[in-house]
Amino acid sequence: MGRVQGKVALVTGGASGIGLSSATLLAKEGAKVVIADYNLEGAKAAAEAINSQGGEAVAVFLDASKEDSIKAAVDFTVEQYGTITVLFNNVGGTNLQKDLDVVNMDLDEWDRLMNMNVKSVLLGSRFAIPHMIKAGGGSIINTASMAGFFSDSVRSAYGASKAAVVNLTKYTASQYGKDKIRVNGVAPGLILTPAAKNNMPGELLEIFSKFHALPYHGEADDIGNTVLFLASDESKFITGQVIQVEGGHYIGNPTIADFNEYVAKAQAK
Template identity: 40%
Template sequence: MNRLENKVAIVTGSTSGIGIGIARLYAAEGAQVVVCGRRAEKGQAVVDRITAEGGKASFHVMDITDTASIEKLVEDTAEAYGHIDILVNNAANVALKDGRVDELTIEMWDAIFQSDMRGTFYVTKCVLPHMRKDARGGSIINIGSMASCGGDLGSTAYASAKAGVDMLTKSVALQYGKDNVRCNCIRPGLIVTPENDAHVPQALKDIFLSNIMVNRYGCPEDIGHACVYFGSDESAYVSGQIITVDGGMNSHAPTVAQFRSMGSRTW
């Protein structure tokens, strides 16, 4: 415990799913966690749960598509705590419709990139000056997706945006490493959360599970544990890395043929 003691961490998109898992583990390890998202009621519930568990957290409203709200989040956090040690870029709008190249409209493409690529870029841009001026530096952790590991029958814009997050990770690590700012990326595999569990058909879950190299689906805490490592001083010599936390699914041949036979485009 206390691997993140005295560190201030912003976790975007932490009012649901993976973000909650990251925020709770960060607080359990001693960080002051800034929970943020669009839904104040849900965000305050996360803060209340963290404080009930003995952790330290506060809520700040933020819309990943609204640059003004991103700027205010970063400014208010720096003013309240004096420094920002960790940024976890978790917020993304996975509910947006996606599809094949011929099916996507330019509006659909732009909406997904605005949420999943531009938002990650802009929060990083706003946080960098605070980390660079502090001798402590900082750690930026981008939440990507295993969708960027290979082509898919659908989710074209989403996968492309997440591939962009991979390269943004390497660029930030290269450009600001000498300022003591590290940047790494975590690609989640199939993570079952209270929000998505009912929306993933059992047949597709079975296909995933048969190709996962361990005996279960992922959970938010699996991503949270990786985030703790990248946020802690234990990973001080690790930067520019992309790790896929997927139970080993992408360590072998893909499952496209199985999905195609079902007339499905994954979930």
Template identity: 40%
Template sequence: MKKFAGKVAIVTGGAAGIGGASARLLAEHGASVLIADINTAEAQANAETIRARGGTAEVTSTNVGRHEEIAAMVQTAIDHWGRLDILVNNAFSPTDESDGDAIAVSEDAWDAGMATLVKAHFLAAKYAVPHMRASGGGSIVNISSVHGLLMAPQKLIYEAGKSAVIGVTKQMAIDFGPDGIRVNAICPGHIVTERQKERWDANPSGLRYFEDQYPVRRTGVPLDIANAVSFLCSDEASFITGPCARR
């Protein structure tokens, strides 16, 4: 019996990168997965990969910065499979306007960044948790970042948002623990996603610099984080809620 057999999962930003790998691994372990992403072509390609491997996946176009689209995302999962057990909040699309300090960043850029980095987690829980309660419990995994723990210059929006994700995670763990709903965060370091790989293929010495910062002398790949997601969503982690796992 696969460990997520009969379970339903939503993965935001599930087209590629950490979200893409998480969607594939959850499906491999038996979950029916809704891939929510603004890049529907890439999301469909990931869903087709899952189906080709014998898994179950559907796609919905979702901008997590918009209230109505998050509500529709959760309802789509319910319409397809009638329940919800797992939510992976991963989506974020940085723009050039996201960078800068408190002087340089515009209020509009701040509001847009906070909408996708923080408000999306609040809204996703608002709509997902009632269905998890109805299913007898569930697991929420929020993808924060090492940048939620250590600050970098000229990254006010990202650092503030990822720090807030850690606080939101701890607080929701307290609120929803009595319902059998666990809430955890993962703080990835440098993960070489598909897009990052293109960058480092052209600059291998730059990649080696990052590799040297880790005790294992390598950077991470999306599957490394997906493995952590899978563990935190499983019964093996049934006594774990609230912590932030640095990867």
């Protein structure tokens, strides 16, 4: 207990999934948490759940596609708790019906994702950093993705936007490190959030399992615990890094799983 005692955290996209896990864990470890989400009722329910468990949290509406809404969420946090020392820029998404290969993607979707996935990170940091400087420092954590490091047959805009988040994390860390502001990211692989569980068929999960180094899938708390670590002083000498939390899916030669299957079949003959 108390790993982030006395810190004030703004978690965007905090009503569900990774954001909810992070907000809950931060509050459990002593932070005062503001849960910002487009789904205000969900954010309120999350805050109520945290408060019922002895933590301290409030909810605020956030439209991460709009600059004034992002500023309002930061201002609300400072008005509510006097400062902001942790910012988790977690809002992001894609549309698999529109975010296709580079020839066929919807260009409006490209613009939408660059605005929501990248500009929201820029603006959240832009508005929070002056308050963190006044507070004597802080920690910014950005949600990137393994899609920012590796390619896919679709999700071109999503991958490009998350690659931008990776580099923006490094730039911001370089620019504000002397102000004792650490800026890091977390890059999830497949994480079984409720949305993933509801939308991914078992056959697709088996494909991911085949290529994981570990024999299980990630859960929201695997990212939440990474966020908690980066928010805490335990990571005080870490900045400009993006921690890949992906079960070893990308660490090996991509033919390993198929090769092992081939060897097993040969040995069984």
